[in-house]
Amino acid sequence: MSATTLDPLREAVPRLIDHPQLHGRQLDSLSEMIAKTRKFARESIRPRALELDRIADIDPGHFPWDLAAEGAKLGLLNLITPRPSGGDVDYFCLRASLLAEEIAAGCAGMATLFGAHALGLTPLVVGGPAFWDGVMKDVAASKDDVRPTIMACAITEPTAGTDVEHHELVRTAKLVSRAVKVEGGYRISGVKHFISNGNVARWITVIMPEDPKNPYETTLGFLVGNDSPGFSVTKVEHKMGQRSSPAAELTFDDVFVPNDRVIGRPGDGTPMVAGVLAGSRPVVGGIATGIARGAYERLLDWLENDPAAAGLLDRQQVQISLAKMYEAIHVSRQAYLDAATEFDAVSLGKLFGNSLVKAFGRMPSAVRTNALAHRRLNSDLSRRLLMQVVNREVGDDLLTQSLAMSSLAKARGGDTAMWVTGLALEIAGLECGSLRPELEKCMRDAKLCQIYEGTNQLNRLEVFEGLVAGQSMHVLGDAVAGMSTSNGSTPKGAVV
Numbered sequence: 001m002s003a004t005t006l007d008p009l010r011e012a013v014p015r016l017i018d019h020p021q022l023h024g025r026q027l028d029s030l031s032e033m034i035a036k037t038r039k040f041a042r043e044s045i046r047p048r049a050l051e052l053d054r055i056a057d058i059d060p061g062h063f064p065w066d067l068a069a070e071g072a073k074l075g076l077l078n079l080i081t082p083r084p085s086g087g088d089v090d091y092f093c094l095r096a097s098l099l100a101e102e103i104a105a106g107c108a109g110m111a112t113l114f115g116a117h118a119l120g121l122t123p124l125v126v127g128g129p130a131f132w133d134g135v136m137k138d139v140a141a142s143k144d145d146v147r148p149t150i151m152a153c154a155i156t157e158p159t160a161g162t163d164v165e166h167h168e169l170v171r172t173a174k175l176v177s178r179a180v181k182v183e184g185g186y187r188i189s190g191v192k193h194f195i196s197n198g199n200v201a202r203w204i205t206v207i208m209p210e211d212p213k214n215p216y217e218t219t220l221g222f223l224v225g226n227d228s229p230g231f232s233v234t235k236v237e238h239k240m241g242q243r244s245s246p247a248a249e250l251t252f253d254d255v256f257v258p259n260d261r262v263i264g265r266p267g268d269g270t271p272m273v274a275g276v277l278a279g280s281r282p283v284v285g286g287i288a289t290g291i292a293r294g295a296y297e298r299l300l301d302w303l304e305n306d307p308a309a310a311g312l313l314d315r316q317q318v319q320i321s322l323a324k325m326y327e328a329i330h331v332s333r334q335a336y337l338d339a340a341t342e343f344d345a346v347s348l349g350k351l352f353g354n355s356l357v358k359a360f361g362r363m364p365s366a367v368r369t370n371a372l373a374h375r376r377l378n379s380d381l382s383r384r385l386l387m388q389v390v391n392r393e394v395g396d397d398l399l400t401q402s403l404a405m406s407s408l409a410k411a412r413g414g415d416t417a418m419w420v421t422g423l424a425l426e427i428a429g430l431e432c433g434s435l436r437p438e439l440e441k442c443m444r445d446a447k448l449c450q451i452y453e454g455t456n457q458l459n460r461l462e463v464f465e466g467l468v469a470g471q472s473m474h475v476l477g478d479a480v481a482g483m484s485t486s487n488g489s490t491p492k493g494a495v496v
């Protein structure tokens with residue numbers, strides 16, 4: 001018996017209610033998207049989850065193109081694409097997080113595959129309207145392709161992981177990569193590792209400093225095609241869990257990046273990473289909640305239907321354990337829903353409702369794709385204007401709180417996924433037949449949720465700073481102050 005036969009009232013699925021940020025048509029369209037994605041996860045992903053896990057154990061670079069294509073048709077590769085690029089961005093963090101839960105309940109690796117793609121797009125989204133054409137449009141247009149255009153985001157280096165994901169620790173990060181300004185663009189060199197989708201991505205957004213000894217002041221973003229001379233995939237990782245999403249080491253050997261693919265100015269990288277993580281950590285909370293829910297649903301099915309489990313469900317100890325699992329799943333979900341709603345309603349997501357940003361978005365594509373217009377949109381003046389919008393509409397304090405809420409959701413989710421999958425295995429024991437490999441996979445998948453997008457330790461530091469101590473990151477404050485100077489020096493830290 002499969003989880004699809006569970007009584008809907010007893011499934012540990014989200015119950016969406018009308019609330020001020022989400023109502024009427026928005027709620028209807030979100031519910032419809034969730035239903036479609038749940039069907040995709042249950043009918044297409046879950047039956048293949050173990051097979052994909054085994055294939056990737058032998059061939060770690062394996063990429064399930066057919067499932068990626070099926071998901072693309074549903075819109076899962078366009079979750080954060082702005083409207084002018086062919087997307088449908090309203091409440092995008094909330095929607096991406098809820099859909100991540102659905103996919104992860106079937107197979108967490110597949111949820112990471114779609115999530116890492118969205119992570120690759122995010123620097124382009126926060127890069128401003130100058131980046132909402134070209135590659136972003138190609139990605140949106142590839143949704144019906146047999147091999148849709150896949151993205152990746154490369155921040156981590158072999159010597160720098162946790163530190164490059166924190167706005168203060170980054171100051172002392174031991175980065176090795178370097179971007180050198182040259183005529184017409186930059187030349188970038190270095191190694192990025194553990195990059196999800198890295199071996200199959202057509203485009204990679206790369207975060208790199210001009211001066212590796214001074215990353216806080218000099219980091220910026222680059223959009224690199226996988227056909228660029230000097231780019232190579234030098235290793236594919238042998239993963240413990242979430243294997244249907246490959247992770248690779250990428251080497252950039254003096255890769256030329258033209259000016260129109262340079263995202264931001266030196267110093268923009270740190271707030272850009274903070275903005276990306278504020279939006280992506282609730283999605284990890286969703287993935288983690290989905291893993292826990294998948295383990296719970298599989299266990300409940302087995303307890304109710306497998307003769308080997310006869311009598312177990314009548315034991316109070318098992319009943320209490322199931323109730324605690326349900327409780328933990330519910331709390332994790334509330335944590336990511338809160339964080340995602342905050343991101344969409346009062347933090348960076350809100351910018352898409354700003355009239356200036358909308359006006360940029362409404363410009364005809366032909367105007368935006370024009371080289372001169374692109375230069376103007378990506379000019380210091382446009383960036384200052386947008387930065388002022390970010391500062392007025394969001395500001396440092398809200399951004400800090402939103403990042404901390406996202407960290408809370410991510411850390412809570414990761415720990416819940418580990419705890420629920422462990423308990424499910426304990427209850428099922430050794431003699432649970434075909435359930436055992438499924439639960440084992442859920443537990444291996446869960447571990448990654450405590451590591452990527454910043455380890456849970458780092459995320460709890462963010463919770464301490466933003467929510468317990470109430471400290472502000474002051475990233476935007478510095479940036480705005482830097483912009484108001486007329487000495488022409490490069491402003492420090494601009495989000496868009």
Ligand SMILES: Cc1cc2nc3c(=O)[nH]c(=O)nc-3n(C[C@H](O)[C@H](O)[C@H](O)COP(=O)(O)OP(=O)(O)OC[C@H]3O[C@@H](n4cnc5c(N)ncnc54)[C@H](O)[C@@H]3O)c2cc1C
Binds near residue numbers: 163456
């Ligand atoms: C499968 C996988 C996929 C990934 N995908 C991507 C991707 O697509 N793109 C990308 O850029 N990165 C990716 N990552 C990288 C991921 O974000 C990093 O692994 C993570 O940030 C941790 O960095 P690290 O591995 O260097 O660990 P380290 O930073 O070396 O940390 C090791 C340990 O020390 C602890 N620690 C470190 N500093 C502190 C501190 N100041 N205070 C307290 N404890 C501390 C950590 O919590 C951890 O327990 C991926 C990683 C994995 C494993």
